[in-house]
Structures are given as C-alpha cells and as structure tokens.
Amino acid sequence: MQKILIKGGHVIDPGNGRDTKADLLVEGNRIAAIGDQLTVEGAEVVDAEGCTVSPGFVDLHVHLREPGFEYKEDIFTGTRAAARGGFTSIVCMPNTEPVIDDETGVRFVRDKAGQHGAVRVYPAGAVTKGQKGEEIAEIGLMHEAGAKMFSDDGLPVVSARVMSTALTYSKMFGVPISTHEEDPTLAGDGAVNFGRISTLMGLPGMPEEAETVMIARDLELCRRVGGHLHIGHVSTARSVALIAGAKEDGVNVTCEVTPHHLTLTEDLVRESDYDTNTKMKPPLRTESDRRALVTALREGIIDAVATDHAPHSFDDKDREYIFADNGIVGLETAFALLHDRLVLPGDLPLHRLIEALTAAPARILGVDAGTLREGALADIAILRTDQEWAVNPGDFASKGRNTPLVGWSLTGKVETVLVDGKIVMRGGELL
Amino acid sequence: MAELKSKDVLGLEHMSADEIQLILDTADSMREIIDRPIKQVPTLRGRNVLSLFYESSTRTKISFDLACRYLSAGAVSVAKSGSSLDKGESLRDTVRNVEVMGPELVIMRHPSGGAPHYLAQNVTSSVINAGDGYHEHPTQGLLDMMSVRRRTGTLEGLKVTIVGDLFHSRVARSDIWGFQKMGSEVVVSAPSTLIPPDIEEMGCRVEPRVEDALKDADVVCVLRLQLERQKQSFFPSVREYHALYGINARRLGLARPGALLMHPGPMNRGVEITTDIADGPQSIILDQVPNGVAVRMALLYLLLGGGE
Numbered sequence: 035m036q037k038i039l040i041k042g043g044h045v046i047d048p049g050n051g052r053d054t055k056a057d058l059l060v061e062g063n064r065i066a067a068i069g070d071q072l073t074v075e076g077a078e079v080v081d082a083e084g085c086t087v088s089p090g091f092v093d094l095h096v097h098l099r100e101p102g103f104e105y106k107e108d109i110f111t112g113t114r115a116a117a118r119g120g121f122t123s124i125v126c127m128p129n130t131e132p133v134i135d136d137e138t139g140v141r142f143v144r145d146k147a148g149q150h151g152a153v154r155v156y157p158a159g160a161v162t163k164g165q166k167g168e169e170i171a172e173i174g175l176m177h178e179a180g181a182k183m184f185s186d187d188g189l190p191v192v193s194a195r196v197m198s199t200a201l202t203y204s205k206m207f208g209v210p211i212s213t214h215e216e217d218p219t220l221a222g223d224g225a226v227n228f229g230r231i232s233t234l235m236g237l238p239g240m241p242e243e244a245e246t247v248m249i250a251r252d253l254e255l256c257r258r259v260g261g262h263l264h265i266g267h268v269s270t271a272r273s274v275a276l277i278a279g280a281k282e283d284g285v286n287v288t289c290e291v292t293p294h295h296l297t298l299t300e301d302l303v304r305e306s307d308y309d310t311n312t313k314m315k316p317p318l319r320t321e322s323d324r325r326a327l328v329t330a331l332r333e334g335i336i337d338a339v340a341t342d343h344a345p346h347s348f349d350d351k352d353r354e355y356i357f358a359d360n361g362i363v364g365l366e367t368a369f370a371l372l373h374d375r376l377v378l379p380g381d382l383p384l385h386r387l388i389e390a391l392t393a394a395p396a397r398i399l400g401v402d403a404g405t406l407r408e409g410a411l412a413d414i415a416i417l418r419t420d421q422e423w424a425v426n427p428g429d430f431a432s433k434g435r436n437t438p439l440v441g442w443s444l445t446g447k448v449e450t451v452l453v454d455g456k457i458v459m460r461g462g463e464l465l
Numbered sequence: 466m467a468e469l470k471s472k473d474v475l476g477l478e479h480m481s482a483d484e485i486q487l488i489l490d491t492a493d494s495m496r497e498i499i500d501r502p503i504k505q506v507p508t509l510r511g512r513n514v515l516s517l518f519y520e521s522s523t524r525t526k527i528s529f530d531l532a533c534r535y536l537s538a539g540a541v542s543v544a545k546s547g548s549s550l551d552k553g554e555s556l557r558d559t560v561r562n563v564e565v566m567g568p569e570l571v572i573m574r575h576p577s578g579g580a581p582h583y584l585a586q587n588v589t590s591s592v593i594n595a596g597d598g599y600h601e602h603p604t605q606g607l608l609d610m611m612s613v614r615r616r617t618g619t620l621e622g623l624k625v626t627i628v629g630d631l632f633h634s635r636v637a638r639s640d641i642w643g644f645q646k647m648g649s650e651v652v653v654s655a656p657s658t659l660i661p662p663d664i665e666e667m668g669c670r671v672e673p674r675v676e677d678a679l680k681d682a683d684v685v686c687v688l689r690l691q692l693e694r695q696k697q698s699f700f701p702s703v704r705e706y707h708a709l710y711g712i713n714a715r716r717l718g719l720a721r722p723g724a725l726l727m728h729p730g731p732m733n734r735g736v737e738i739t740t741d742i743a744d745g746p747q748s749i750i751l752d753q754v755p756n757g758v759a760v761r762m763a764l765l766y767l768l769l770g771g772g773e
Contacts, residue, residue: 230663234478236578236600236635239662307586308579352557354577356598 035062036455039074043082043416046385047089047406049393053385058087060412063455067408080457082416085449088388089404090122090153090413092395094183094212094290095266095340096365098124098155101142102131107345107433109143112365113151115343115432117458119365120415120448123154123396123403125212128165129188135160135171137179144180152458154413156399158183161200161211167192170200177207182399185212187266192218194251201261210264210288210398213252215273216315220244225356227317231300235308237355240317242270249273253280256287264398265289267342269316271326278335288398290340291327293368294438297375299324302438310351310358311438314344328381331390338395339387341368345434363434367425369417371439373446377419384419416450423447431464469767473585473592476601477642485646489611491763492756496615498535499755499762509538512769515568516542517559518595519575524730524754525595525604529572532761538769541568556580560587569769573597591768593761599633604764605729606639608757610647612749613684615756616725621648626678626720627669628712629688629737632659632699636729637688641667654678656710658699675710682720686727687712690737703736713739717747725749 038060045056045068057072058065093116099107107115109126116124126143128134134143140157147155159176163169165186173184184204191197191213204211221244226232228239249265253276256263268274268289280287294314299321303312312318330336344361351358369391376382396404403413422445427435451459458465467487477485498506514533518526526542533540545551560583563571570591573581578598585592596602614620625644631637631653641651641664651669653660654677665671672678679685690706700706717726726738726747734740743750 228662230666233661233663234666236598236638308582349555349557352555354556354575354580354583356577 037061037074037077038080039072039077040080040082040087043085043087045087045406046388048385048389049405050407058406060452060455063412065406065408065410065412068406080450086417086419088415088417089392089406090415090451090453091120091391092404093121093124093341094338094395094398096124096126096343097345098126099130099345106347109146110150111431111433113147113153113155114464115365115430117152117451118431118448118464120369120451121153121365122413122451122453123156123401125156125158125183125399127185127187128158128160133160133165135163137175140176140179140181153453156182158185158212161186161191162196165189167196170196170203173203174207177209182401183210183212187212187214190214190216190218190248194255197252198255198259201256201263202259204261210262212264212266214266215245215248217244217248225313226303227300227319229320231303235304242272245270245316246272246276249276253285253287257285260286263287267292267316268336269295269319269323271323274326274330274335281335288337290338291331291336292340292342293364293371294362296324296327297371306438308355309438310353310355311362311436313355313358313360314362315360328376332382332386338398339390341365345432346436348435351436362436362438363432366430366432367437367439369448370444370446373419374444378445412452412455414452415448418447418449421447474603474764475581475585475594477603477606477639482646485643488607488763488767489614491767492611492759495762496756496759499758504535505537507537509536509765509769513539513568514570514572515563516572518544522574528757529595529761531758532765536762536765538765556583560584564588570765593764596635599635601639602635603639604760605636606643608753608760609640609686609727610643611756611760612727612752613725616749620644623649623683624681625649625651625684625686626682627651627653627686627688628675628678628710629655630659630690630694631655631664632661633691634688640686641669652678656700675716676719679716679719682724684725684727685712685717685720687738689729689731690733707736711737714742717742723747727753
C-alpha cells in the first residue's frame with residue numbers, strides 16, 4: 035500500500051482540537067497515524083517544515099456550471115480550481131441547464147466528477163422543480179442518489195408556503211436547505227448595495243432588507259416546522275443579528291459567508307470606476323456590515339466560509355455595469371485573501387479560519403471530511419502562511435477570470451493538496 | 466493657457482472649479498456666435514464627432530448636432546432604434562468599431578451608469594457623457610450653471626433649490642456637484658420615496674417640505690417627473706404629486722423676489738411646474754436651450770483643441 039509521510043508541519047485540525055507540530059502518515063486513502071517524529075520505511079516523504087497542515091477545505095457553495103454553461107466552467111476545470119485553492123470537497127449548485135432537480139442530474143454530476151474531478155463533488159439538488167419556486171423537487175430520490183444539500187441558489191424560494199413545505203419534507207432525510215435570501219420585490223433590478231454608493235454612482239441599488247426580511251421569514255418557518263436551514267452567503271450586520279437571535283432560541287440554523295463579503299466593501303465599486311467584477315449577489319455592503327461579518331465568523335455565529343465561486347466568461351462580465359452577470363470566482367484566492375486580510379492583521383485566528391473551512395462545513399453537510407483523525411479519508415491541504423504572491427487570473431485553473439483581486443499581493447498560499455490519499459497538487463502546481 | 470485635465474468629460478464630480486470656469490467662459494463666447502445671423506464658424510473644420518444614443522433624446526441630441534454644425538465639425542449620430550446598437554452588439558464591439566473609424570470625439574448617452582467611463586477607458590478619442598443612467602449629465606449641469614451665471618454674474622453664495630425626482634435624476638447629480646463647486650449652496654426636496662439614500666454625502670441639504678426648501682432660494686431648478694414612476698409606486702398619483710411638490714406661483718413666491726426658474730425639459734406642464742410660471746418673467750427655461758448649444762460648442766472646442 036502506498037505510504038506518504040508529511041513531515042515537520044504544524045498540524046491544525048480544529049475538528050479534533052489539534053494545534054501542534056506533528057508528522058502525519060497516509061496509507062492508501064486513509065490517515066494512518068499522527069505523531070511526533072514518525073519514521074516509516076518506504077514512505078514518500080513530503081517536507082512540510084514551516085508549513086501548516088490542515089484538513090482539506092470543504093466549500094458549501096460552488097458553481098461548476100456543468101451541464102449547460104460549460105463555456106463558463108466545467109467539472110474538470112472547476113474541481114481543479116478547487117484543488118488549487120486547497121478545497122478537497124465541494125458542493126456544486128444546481129442552477130445549471132437543465133437544472134439539477136432530479137436523480138438523473140445528481141448522478142450525472144457525480145459520475146462526471148468521479149471520472150474527471152480533481153476533488154470530491156457533492157451536487158446540491160434543487161429545492162423546487164426547475165428552480166421555479168412552485169413545487170418541491172424529488173428531494174428523497176436525489177438524496178438517495180447522493181445529494182447532501184438542497185438549494186435553489188441564484189434564486190430565492192419566493193413562496194413562504196413552498197419554503198415551509200421544503201423544510202418540513204427535508205426533515206425525513208436530515209438534509210440542510212441552503213437559501214439564497216433575496217426578496218425580489220425589494221431587490222428589483224439592483225446592481226449594487228442600496229445606499230451611498232448607489233446614489234453616488236447612479237446605479238440601481240439592492241437594499242439590505244431584501245436579504246434580511248427573507249432571513250427573518252425563513253428563521254420563523256424553521257423555528258415552527260423544523261428542518262435544517264442553512265443560510266447562504268450572508269452579507270449584512272442585521273442578517274447576523276437575526277441569525278444569532280434564532281440560534282440562541284435553539285432554531286436549527288447554520289450559515290455561511292463568502293471571502294469577498296468578509297474583505298471587500300461597496301467602496302470598491304467606486305474605487306474601481308465601475309469594474310463589473312465588483313458586481314455580485316448579494317452585493318458588497320458597507321464597512322460596518324463587513325466588520326459585523328468578521329466578528330460573527332470569529333464568534334461562531336457564522337459557521338462556515340463558502341466561496342460562492344461564480345465563474346463567468348470574459349464577455350459575460352465585459353459589459354455595461356447594469357447588464358453584466360453577477361458573481362466572481364473565489365476558489366483559488368479564498369485562503370490567501372482571508373489569511374492576508376483577516377488572520378495577519380489579527381482579526382481572525384488562523385485556527386478559527388481553518389475550522390470555518392473544514393470541520394464546520396463538513397458538519398453542516400453531514401460528511402466525513404474536514405478532519406485529520408486517524409482512519410479518516412486522507413484529504414489534506416498543506417499551507418504556506420509566509421508566502422507572498424500576486425493574483426494573476428491567467429494562472430487560474432478555473433475558466434473564470436472574473437475577480438476584482440487582479441494584481442493583489444496576498445500572503446498565504448496553498449502548497450500541496452492530497453485528495454483520497456493522492457497528491458493532486460505539489461509545490462503550488464497541479465499534477 | 467488654462468485647459469481641461471482629462472481627455473473626457475464624464476461628470477462634474479471630478480471636475481475642478483477652474484475647469485468649470487474655463488468651460489463657462491468659453492461657452493459665453495460661443496453664445497455670441499449663436500446670436501449672430503450667420504452662425505457657422507470654421508473652427509473645427511475637418512474634425513469628426515460621433516454620437517451614440519442608447520437612449521432616446523431629442524433636445525440633447527439636437528443640441529450636440531447643432532454645436533458640431535456651428536463649429537463646422539463633421540457629425541454622425543447613431544440612435545439605438547434600427548441600428549447595431551439595437552441588435553445585441555456588445556458595447557465592446559461598438560467601441561472597437563468606433564475606434565477604427567477614427568472620430569476624434571464620441572458623445573454617448575446610455576441607460577447604465579458608468580457606460581461612458583467604459584468607453585473612455587477603451588478608446589483614445591475624447592468622450593463626452595450625454596447622460597449615463599441616473600449617474601450624471603454633465604453638459605446639462607454646465608448649461609444650468611451658465612444660464613444662471615449670465616443672469617447673476619456669479620454663482621458664489623447663491624442658494625440653488627432642486628425639486629423633483631432626485632432618485633432617478635442624472636441632472637440633479639450633475640447640478641449638485643457643479644453648483645457647489647462654484648460656491649453655491651444646494652438644497653434638494655422631493656417626496657421621501659424619490660430621495661436617494663445618503664444624498665447628503667454629496668454636500669447638499671435635504672428639506673423634505675418643498676416650502677422649506679424654496680425659502681430664500683435664488684434659483685429654483687424643477688426636475689422632470691417621469692410619469693411612469695407612478696406605476697412603480699414612487700408616488701400615488703400625478704394629482705397628489707402636483708399638490709405636494711408641484712411648483713406654482715405661490716410656491717415660487719417663497720423664493721427670493723426675482724429668483725430664477727429652470728427646468729431641463731421636456732416639461733410636464735401642470736404636473737411638476739405650472740404654465741404661468743414656466744412662461745413667466747422669472748423663467749429662464751428658454752435661455753437654457755441655446756446655452757446648452759453654447760456649452761457643447763465650448764466642450765468640443767476645448768477637447769478638440771480648436772485653438773491649435
């Protein structure tokens with residue numbers, strides 16, 4: 035059996051309370067041993083001196099775009115982008131063409147990912163048929179086919195009754211319903227946050243309450259009917275306050291935040307002079323929102339970091355601001371951005387960042403990932419927290435180059451990645 | 466010699482008082498040309514200007530066309546309807562085609578804030594923003610300032626009150642930036658649904674009651690009410706808007722005696738403004754139109770280096 039010995043690294047494994055220098059032995063596709071000064075005959079040695087050894091990251095929110103939008107991204111390129119970012123398990127959203135709303139769709143993605151994927155892929159099934167928000171989809175059959183999460187992401191479930199039904203129904207399978215919280219009557223055709231930037235730049239705005247009224251509604255529904263409500267990409271201070279209150283009351287709710295909402299604000303729309311890579315849903319908000327998100331992540335009110343990796347083609351973004359597609363890529367910059375902007379200045383402990391990228395999302399998804407426990411699957415990310423690099427979208431494995439971080443210098447790099455006991459990236463290079 | 470800092474005129478927010486002064490002074494001399502019986506001068510002969518109108522326009526388009534003609538510049542206008550602008554051609558392709566056809570100056574009106582900025586970043590030609598979304602309409606702001614200055618001699622210390630749909634108004638934004646840079650105080654008033662958030666950050670004062678806003682005003686600028694906004698529930702009815710915010714003789718009487726009344730046109734008579742005052746002695750609405758031509762001539766002259 036193939037053996038790999040990761041030597042000399044500092045292991046941070048929040049799921050198992052480990053934060054210490056240790057060697058790690060991989061045998062086959064499992065973690066065989068963790069200990070001090072391990073020596074193993076015939077093992078391939080990976081030198082991790084000066085590195086942080088983390089469980090492979092788990093991303094609850096990725097758009098792989100296949101089937102239907104392969105010109106933006108596909109399962110091959112999207113999973114390679116994930117590996118480059120240290121993500122070894124990802125959830126892909128079902129807003130494809132056709133929508134992944136039945137077991138055939140789920141199986142298609144799983145099979146394709148099994149053949150061509152660089153990392154583990156868990157397809158999210160749609161909550162409603164065709165993501166139309168009218169009738170709930172075949173959640174049970176999709177669950178049997180391997181869907182671990184359900185979402186109409188990209189669109190809100192507008193009908194409160196349908197959302198209530200979905201939460202009730204999902205209880206039979208113990209699966210989370212992940213939401214895109216946006217009241218369409220309030221969001222309108224908004225392109226940026228509603229506030230000073232929309233006023234100064236003359237762009238239609240999306241108010242924070244478009245998000246918060248839907249969160250409040252769904253928290254009340256979940257409080258009443260149960261199920262597991264997972265709120266996607268929270269972006270405002272009030273969202274966090276509502277979720278904190280519900281958690282205190284024991285409502286079964288979890289939530290996630292994106293790297294960009296944790297580090298960027300609406301001011302970037304202005305500073306970049308209408309760069310469409312500042313356009314996404316939910317929009318970049320204010321500095322006080324951003325700070326509230328960071329605090330909530332640190333305190334665990336926000337459970338997980340998820341990228342909302344949203345690749346688009348050059349042409350889809352190279353348009354007038356109001357016509358450009360929403361979203362930015364995130365997989366290949368997530369760790370570096372958060373480490374550079376939050377960990378280094380002391381706003382977020384590295385241990386907590388890694389927890390929010392590993393054990394927390396794995397727990398939400400209910401999969402055995404994000405852990406370096408002996409016997410667990412060997413999904414591992416080896417990180418260089420001292421390495422500075424400049425973001426160059428030309429180097430991305432993703433087809434999407436749509437990032438506002440072009441040329442940004444970031445400290446923190448994903449060095450080596452193992453998936454299922456196999457090295458898929460070494461020294462920053464995908465194999 | 467004073468000159469403009471940028472090759473483009475995209476908005477008044479980033480323009481200096483000196484530049485505005487230069488444009489207004491130049492526009493005053495252009496106005497003399499317009500007032501001659503024979504209006505054409507050869508200043509820009511051989512120069513070529515292209516207008517791209519992605520939104521319909523009558524006044525602004527005619528004004529730019531005449532400005533070109535009076536200065537003898539060649540002018541080609543493309544309107545959205547029936548052109549490639551209407552056939553799904555990307556702005557990038559339009560821009561690339563424009564670039565190789567080689568006009569020295571491009572005028573653009575567009576429904577998206579920032580579209581002329583995109584154009585300006587991607588062509589070597591000069592770009593004049595003829596209105597982008599509800600962001601800015603700098604030539605309107607300039608002609609408003611010019612129209613006032615020709616009556617008062619200065620903009621310093623004036624109280625300028627802007628009333629109407631501030632939310633969707635690019636005219637209001639350019640006026641707010643411009644007048645304040647020239648030393649005026651700007652007060653704005655509108656129904657609360659038509660006041661954009663944090664507009665105070667632009668430096669103006671918000672007075673929710675129109676009567677308070679009009680008190681002691683030297684200039685009253687009435688914005689056009691887009692009647693389709695009523696269907697979007699920004700106000701309950703034209704009747705109620707008129708009752709609460711329409712400018713009539715009684716309300717105009719709250720301003721300083723002889724205060725100047727402006728409207729960027731086209732007017733909804735009997736809605737945001739009543740006919741008696743629109744056509745009355747305080748109105749400079751018909752001054753605004755030739756001054757608009759003069760301001761646009763001034764910009765063409767300054768950007769195309771007509772003096773060389």
